[in-house]
């Protein structure tokens with residue numbers, strides 16, 4: 721499926737499920753994930769390749785993995801939220817909703833509708849984005865509480881626009897101005913050379929400690945096996961700390977624990 725934008729409140733979804741946040745600053749928290757289809761990028765380490773094309777139908781799953789309902793694609797946000805409202809037990813122990821992908825900013829109206837309604841029900845909204853287009857991101861910022869933004873490095877991309885890193889910087893600037901809780905995730909493989917790492921630090925340095933910089937060693941996939949040696953990971957962490965960043969090393973935990 722091509723990444724077609726819509727203003728009609730519908731989006732193609734891959735899945736919706738309750739699980740545990742497996743990465744980033746909200747790691748370990750019970751979370752309701754809503755995964756949209758479609759992504760304009762191709763990262764070497766992508767672990768959601770199934771999101772490139774929308775399935776004909778998708779399921780809504782509870783924490784125990786039971787599929788509670790199946791929807792046709794594309795799905796209208798009104799239908800989706802009404803279904804959730806009809807299952808009061810589904811989100812009883814959940815504080816956060818994570819809109820993820822694919823690239824969820826492709827579906828502006830769906831994202832706005834979902835976030836607004838989930839927040840009105842007392843839930844907090846987290847956006848996971850490749851931060852590849854500040855024009856798509858900006859309208860969503862007022863209805864989210866937290867955003868996990870990617871900074872994708874040369875060596876980890878099979879397909880990306882030429883100005884991707886400039887978009888990353890513009891997205892970070894916009895999110896911080898909107899006063900969101902922000903973390904920037906950088907997936908590291910052994911294909912990332914030191915020059916590329918230090919260029920990224922130079923570009924982000926002016927934002928100081930207003931955001932958390934997460935160094936995420938790659939979780940190997942069939943397409944990406946170039947693990948970053950520990951000695952290089954620690955050297956990268958040291959350079960980030962020496963440059964004044966609020967930097968942390970955090971792997972993905974859901975593959976380790978077998979969570980969805």
Ligand code: SF4
Pocket residue numbers: 759760761762763765766767768769771821822823850
């Ligand atoms: S931006 Fe995300 S969904 Fe898209 S290719 Fe990269 S890792 Fe996969």
